[in-house]
Amino acid sequence: AQSVTQLDSHVSVSEGTPVLLRCNYSSSYSPSLFWYVQHPNKGLQLLLKYTSAATLVKGINGFEAEFKKSETSFHLTKPSAHMSDAAEYFCVVSEPNKIIFGKGTRLHILP
Amino acid sequence: NAGVMQNPRHLVRRRGQEARLRCSPVKGHSHVYWYRQLPEEGLKFMVYLQKENIIDESGMPKERFSAEFPKEGPSILRIQQVVRGDSAAYFCASSPPVMYNTEAFFGQGTRLTVV
Numbered sequence: 001a002q003s004v005t006q007l008d009s010h011v012s013v014s015e016g017t018p019v020l021l022r023c024n025y026s027s028s029y030s031p032s033l034f035w036y037v038q039h040p041n042k043g044l045q046l047l048l049k050y051t052s053a054a055t056l057v058k059g060i061n062g063f064e065a066e067f068k069k070s071e072t073s074f075h076l077t078k079p080s081a082h083m084s085d086a087a088e089y090f091c092v093v094s095e096p097n098k099i100i101f102g103k104g105t106r107l108h109i110l111p
Numbered sequence: 112n113a114g115v116m117q118n119p120r121h122l123v124r125r126r127g128q129e130a131r132l133r134c135s136p137v138k139g140h141s142h143v144y145w146y147r148q149l150p151e152e153g154l155k156f157m158v159y160l161q162k163e164n165i166i167d168e169s170g171m172p173k174e175r176f177s178a179e180f181p182k183e184g185p186s187i188l189r190i191q192q193v194v195r196g197d198s199a200a201y202f203c204a205s206s207p208p209v210m211y212n213t214e215a216f217f218g219q220g221t222r223l224t225v226v
Contacts, residue, residue: 101146
């Protein structure tokens with residue numbers, strides 16, 4: 001069965017330090033993968049997407065993610081965290097006729 | 112080019128009342144998804160609709176919940192006889208006809224509070 005696993009429900013990093021949000025997936029198809037961000041009391045915004053082109057995908061606000069088929073992973077990274085990055089992040093798999101969400105990782109930025 | 116529009120943004124209902132949540136997809140999108148987000152939880156799939164058809168309702172509660180996407184007008188998620196446990200944020204997403212290798216566009220959500 002297809003699934004998305006976000007390995008950490010909460011991640012805390014200090015401002016200016018790197019961010020790593022982990023995501024593993026299983027899919028019967030060659031999936032499309034996405035990361036969305038949700039700021040408090042806001043809707044969802046697309047950060048980046050992988051659709052079988054380059055395996056390293058660059059997104060908005062300095063985020064990027066690398067698709068690793070052998071590890072079935074699509075981890076989200078950012079070299080230097082900013083206070084405005086504090087939000088909830090969702091890893092998403094897109095298959096024909098369905099979008100599957102991970103449970104989310106809440107990112108906390110420490111001053 | 113407007114995005115997905117959901118209304119109302121906030122809805123308060125007393126227990127036993129009906130809640131109607133509306134979703135107008137991006138112009139030209141014929142596929143609509145509804146998701147529910149309970150407090151402190153992630154997004155859970157509820158139902159996937161195309162115009163006039165329910166394609167997948169495997170995430171819908173068996174009772175009190177229904178959804179439609181008529182030929183004209185917005186998609187409606189209807190909750191009858193609401194209970195406190197229905198309090199959540201409900202998000203709608205739309206996509207073009209080929210739901211693969213395309214992202215879904217999300218609305219801002221409707222926050223339902225049952226008192």
